[in-house]
Amino acid sequence: MAELETVEIAIIIAILAITLIIGFLNRKNGENAGRAKASLLTITVSIVVTFSSSIAMMGVPSEYWKHGPRYCIIGLTYIPVALVVCKYFIPRFCGHGFESSFEVLTSRFDKNTSKLAISIYLFQCSIYLGVTLYAPAQALVAILPSAGLITILSVLFLICIVTTALGGMKAVLVTDLFYGCVMIFGQSWILVSGFREAFTNRTEYKFPEYSYDVQNFTLYSIWDSGIGGFFMCLYLYGVNQASIQRYLSAPSVSDAKKSIIFTMLALTLVLLIGVGFGALIEMEYPKSSGLPEGVKKADQLMIFFIFENYGNGLFRGLFVGCMISAALSTASSIIAVISSTVHLDLLEKKSRKFGRLEITGRVVSVITGIFCYILALIIAHSGNSMIKLAMTNFGVCGGPILGLYSIAFFTNHGKKSAQLGTLFSLIITSILGYLPVFKIETGIPFLFLSSIGFITVLLVSSTVDFFFPSSKRESELEEKTSLKSDCQIVF
Numbered sequence: 001m002a003e004l005e006t007v008e009i010a011i012i013i014a015i016l017a018i019t020l021i022i023g024f025l026n027r028k029n030g031e032n033a034g035r036a037k038a039s040l041l042t043i044t045v046s047i048v049v050t051f052s053s054s055i056a057m058m059g060v061p062s063e064y065w066k067h068g069p070r071y072c073i074i075g076l077t078y079i080p081v082a083l084v085v086c087k088y089f090i091p092r093f094c095g096h097g098f099e100s101s102f103e104v105l106t107s108r109f110d111k112n113t114s115k116l117a118i119s120i121y122l123f124q125c126s127i128y129l130g131v132t133l134y135a136p137a138q139a140l141v142a143i144l145p146s147a148g149l150i151t152i153l154s155v156l157f158l159i160c161i162v163t164t165a166l167g168g169m170k171a172v173l174v175t176d177l178f179y180g181c182v183m184i185f186g187q188s189w190i191l192v193s194g195f196r197e198a199f200t201n202r203t204e205y206k207f208p209e210y211s212y213d214v215q216n217f218t219l220y221s222i223w224d225s226g227i228g229g230f231f232m233c234l235y236l237y238g239v240n241q242a243s244i245q246r247y248l249s250a251p252s253v254s255d256a257k258k259s260i261i262f263t264m265l266a267l268t269l270v271l272l273i274g275v276g277f278g279a280l281i282e283m284e285y286p287k288s289s290g291l292p293e294g295v296k297k298a299d300q301l302m303i304f305f306i307f308e309n310y311g312n313g314l315f316r317g318l319f320v321g322c323m324i325s326a327a328l329s330t331a332s333s334i335i336a337v338i339s340s341t342v343h344l345d346l347l348e349k350k351s352r353k354f355g356r357l358e359i360t361g362r363v364v365s366v367i368t369g370i371f372c373y374i375l376a377l378i379i380a381h382s383g384n385s386m387i388k389l390a391m392t393n394f395g396v397c398g399g400p401i402l403g404l405y406s407i408a409f410f411t412n413h414g415k416k417s418a419q420l421g422t423l424f425s426l427i428i429t430s431i432l433g434y435l436p437v438f439k440i441e442t443g444i445p446f447l448f449l450s451s452i453g454f455i456t457v458l459l460v461s462s463t464v465d466f467f468f469p470s471s472k473r474e475s476e477l478e479e480k481t482s483l484k485s486d487c488q489i490v491f
Contacts, residue, residue, distance in 0.1 A: 008317030015321050016159055018178060019328060023163035023171045038173045038249045044262040045180035046173050047246050049329035051236055052270045054135040055390045057187070057326045060271065062298035063220075064278025065287055071278075073225035074233075074447075075271045078264040081233040086257045089238040092409055094253045101244040101405075102345045108408040109415035116419055117401055118345055120426060121241060122338060124397035126368075129334045130375035131389045133157060136327040137376070138299065140320070153376055156324070160331040161369035172336045173249070179329035184269070186322040190306070190315055191276045197309075198283055219445045228447035231454050232391065235398035237263065239405040242337045281305050335372075339364040392446040396433040399453015400425040407457065413465045421461030429453040 038046070063071050098104060102121075105114040137152040163171055237243050237260060247256040281301050285292050295304050306319045342364045400422045407418045432442050433449050444452075 005317070007314055008320060011314075011317035011321045012324060015182065015324055015328075019159055019163050019175055019332075022175050022178065025171075037251065038246075040250065040255045040259055040262070042173050042177050043246045043250055043255070043259045044266065046176035046333065047237070047243055047259065047263045048266045048270065049176050049180045049183065049326065050242050050246075050333040051330070052183075052267060052326070054323050054327040054330070055132055056270060056274055057183070057323055058135050058299055058302050059390070060274030061278035061281050061302045064275050065281050065285075065301060066298055067220050069275065070220045070225070072271065072275055073220060073222055074229035075268055077226060077230040077233050078267055081230060081237060082260050082264040084234060085238045085260050088409070089405075090247055090256050090260065091253065093244050094247055094250070094256045098248065100248075100341065100344050101239060101241045102341065105404070105408060109418060113404070113415050113419055114345065116422060117404055118341055120397050120401055120422075122341065124393055124401075125242075125334050125338050126372050126375055127393045128390060129331055129338075129368075129372040131393070132330045132334070133160075133327050133372075134376045135299070136323045138297075140303075140323075153373060156327060156331070157369050157373045157376075160328055160335055161366055163328075163332055172332050175332060176329050179325035182325040183322045183329075184266075184273075186318045186325075187273050187277075190310075190319055190322075191273055191280075193315065194280050194309070195276070198280060219447070221445070224445040224447035228395070228445065228449070228451050231402065231450035232394050232398060232447065235402040235450055235454075236394065239402055240398070241341060242333060245337060245340065277302060277305075284309065331372075335368050338368045342368075388446060392433045392436075392449065395446055395449025395453065396429040397426070399429050399450040400457055402450065403454045403457025403461075406454070407461050411461075411465075413461050414469070417461040417464035417468070418457075420464050421457040421459075424460045425453045425456035428456050 060071065093101060093104060102114045102118055105117055133153060133156050137156060140152050163175060243260075247259065250256040250259060284305060285301065291298065291301070292304065292308075295301060303319070303323070306316055310316050310319075403425055404418055404422045407413050407421065413421075429449050429452060432444050432452065433446060435442055436446070
């Protein structure tokens with residue numbers, strides 16, 4: 001594979017430098033761990049790049065290459081998710097003076113229930129952050145073998161930690177806007193050029209045949225992508241703190257609702273770009289012929305394709321820049337979210353001292369980055385695909401959290417039943433989700449995990465509340481903010 005040229009190195013250095021400059025210019029906001037006012041465009045782009053990371057950029061084309069266009073089925077859930085989030089979730093978070101999603105649980109139940117959700121969420125974020133930066137590091141090793149995985153991971157994490165610790169949430173939102181522009185325009189330009197080149201030089205190409213069986217429950221079927229994908233996206237964009245933090249930064253509830261609509265439209269574009277690259281890779285390296293020589297994992301196909309087929313250093317440099325932007329955008333956002341969650345919800349906006357160390361927002365950002373760096377090194381040896389690791393993580397943790405918020409919003413269940421339902425659900429999803437990661441197959445596609453976790457919370461909580469009804473209903477939230485609605489479901 002070709003080594004990096006001067007123009008490619010220049011693009012990479014420019015992106016990293018701009019990131020650090022943005023963090024430095026917003027250094028006065030470094031301790032601002034909570035929400036920061038932002039425009040509709042900034043919020044939309046920030047949400048998109050937070051979840052459309054390098055995992056999607058590198059993983060979607062490889063999943064298309066392995067499984068065909070049925071991976072696109074998950075895109076059919078985007079609009080229904082947006083409608084549900086607009087109608088039933090955003091009005092319950094925004095406009096009530098909350099600074100985080102977990103304050104809702106504290107008001108509805110108590111601090112222990114909130115801390116339970118925080119613990120699950122922090123675990124999910126830590127794993128996701130490790131996977132996010134491992135993805136581009138693994139790809140860059142293929143073109144920078146002399147640098148090594150540890151060196152590349154170290155540089156990426158250092159950039160994220162410095163930017164987030166210096167500039168806080170304000171810097172994260174600004175860098176997300178910059179990264180989003182680089183990713184969308186860069187990938188679109190490369191994709192269009194790739195298809196033009198492919199159809200110009202090829203006189204004939206026969207697309208492989210793909211068969212679908214509605215009764216088949218295999219990976220990326222209509223069932224797991226449609227049902228499981230819906231609940232996974234509902235968690236990500238309906239109750240996930242990273243999304244809620246953006247909605248709370250919107251000028252109004254109306255703008256928050258608009259942001260989720262535009263987000264889903266942008267995600268559809270991102271999905272189509274990934275599928276387009278997957279089609280190009282299939283044309284160049286048919287699956288029937290196996291992985292090309294020099295590629296150890298399907299997740300490396302994307303960067304291998306770019307460096308083998310694009311002689312123009314500008315295109316290759318732009319792609320590497322897009323990949324790094326995708327990784328840094330997600331990583332800095334997650335570090336900021338973890339920092340705000342710990343600082344606002346666990347430390348309750350106070351600085352705590354442990355010996356001579358004062359735990360502030362900046363310190364939390366640094367500690368978070370170091371911890372997730374260690375996790376990334378562990379993930380590097382797991383041997384699983386990036387998409388599988390990310391979606392399994394979302395399902396294991398997201399299903400129980402989504403169920404807990406649904407209990408809070410749509411039922412009169414007490415805190416004990418909600419807590420037991422969440423814990424039992426987490427145990428079930430952990431067993432079903434993490435056993436396959438360690439090569440112990442359960443036969444259940446990982447996309448089903450979110451729906452399984454959600455349903456388990458409702459069933460267990462309803463059962464406990466039926467047999468052991470709480471003596472005092474926690475109604476403070478509904479009286480304070482009128483979060484209950486006519487759609488209330490009572491089990």
